[in-house]
Amino acid sequence: MTTQEYYSGFITIVDKFKIYNSYEDSIADHSDFLVENSRYRENGVFDAQNYIEQANAIQAAGYATDPNYANSLINLIETYNLNIFDGYEEFDTEIYNLDESEIVYSENQIDFDILMEELLKHEGKPYKMIPVPDKDSNGIPVNFDCSSIVQYSFKMSLNINLPRTAEEQYYACDLVPLNEAVPGDLVFYKNTYITNSYITHVEVYVGENTTYGAGSPVGFHNLNSQWAKEHVVCAGRIKIEK
Numbered sequence: 001m002t003t004q005e006y007y008s009g010f011i012t013i014v015d016k017f018k019i020y021n022s023y024e025d026s027i028a029d030h031s032d033f034l035v036e037n038s039r040y041r042e043n044g045v046f047d048a049q050n051y052i053e054q055a056n057a058i059q060a061a062g063y064a065t066d067p068n069y070a071n072s073l074i075n076l077i078e079t080y081n082l083n084i085f086d087g088y089e090e091f092d093t094e095i096y097n098l099d100e101s102e103i104v105y106s107e108n109q110i111d112f113d114i115l116m117e118e119l120l121k122h123e124g125k126p127y128k129m130i131p132v133p134d135k136d137s138n139g140i141p142v143n144f145d146c147s148s149i150v151q152y153s154f155k156m157s158l159n160i161n162l163p164r165t166a167e168e169q170y171y172a173c174d175l176v177p178l179n180e181a182v183p184g185d186l187v188f189y190k191n192t193y194i195t196n197s198y199i200t201h202v203e204v205y206v207g208e209n210t211t212y213g214a215g216s217p218v219g220f221h222n223l224n225s226q227w228a229k230e231h232v233v234c235a236g237r238i239k240i241e242k
């Protein structure tokens with residue numbers, strides 16, 4: 001396919017591109033490429049303290065011919081607030097079903113009132129499944145999908161960083177039976193749409209068999225509903241480092 005390279009000006013060339021079976025495969029392959037080519041380490045890519053330093057180090061290592069590559073990458077990151085993903089731990093993404101041996105009865109340490117105050121600010125906002133929520137002129141999201149409102153609200157109210165997707169949030173939690181859930185725990189669901197992921201939806205448990213999250217629109221939902229009974233998996237308790 002055609003692409004552009006810079007040689008004393010932009011020219012159009014025909015080149016080969018890889019095709020991947022999933023986003024995960026493409027990310028893994030790109031990571032391997034950076035690690036296995038010593039010039040990226042030699043130019044400080046893995047010593048960078050933030051995305052700006054890293055973008056410039058990647059350009060210095062010769063990743064792209066575009067002399068404005070680093071600035072373009074930095075602008076993309078800042079436009080979509082992608083730096084919120086910096087610093088997340090790696091989580092085991094092996095898919096498994098909950099059984100008794102995986103249940104952890106940990107103590108909930110969430111300040112639920114502060115969390116709920118933030119969640120309620122977004123009641124009634126529409127559901128939209130996109131990588132990053134659209135924002136108003138003040139930088140406040142105007143729509144959410146299920147995991148983005150959880151991630152955003154925990155960060156804004158409690159300064160707790162959670163992964164982006166519902167399944168990643170599942171693996172970031174201690175799993176607890178639904179009947180042991182307390183306000184501030186997460187509730188996870190499966191098979192809510194067609195995908196290869198095991199966990200497909202997440203909401204915040206608020207008590208009395210009720211959750212709060214991004215449906216259509218954002219709001220309260222009843223765990224006794226037929227839909228919930230068909231899809232609910234378990235609750236999850238946020239792990240907080242002491």
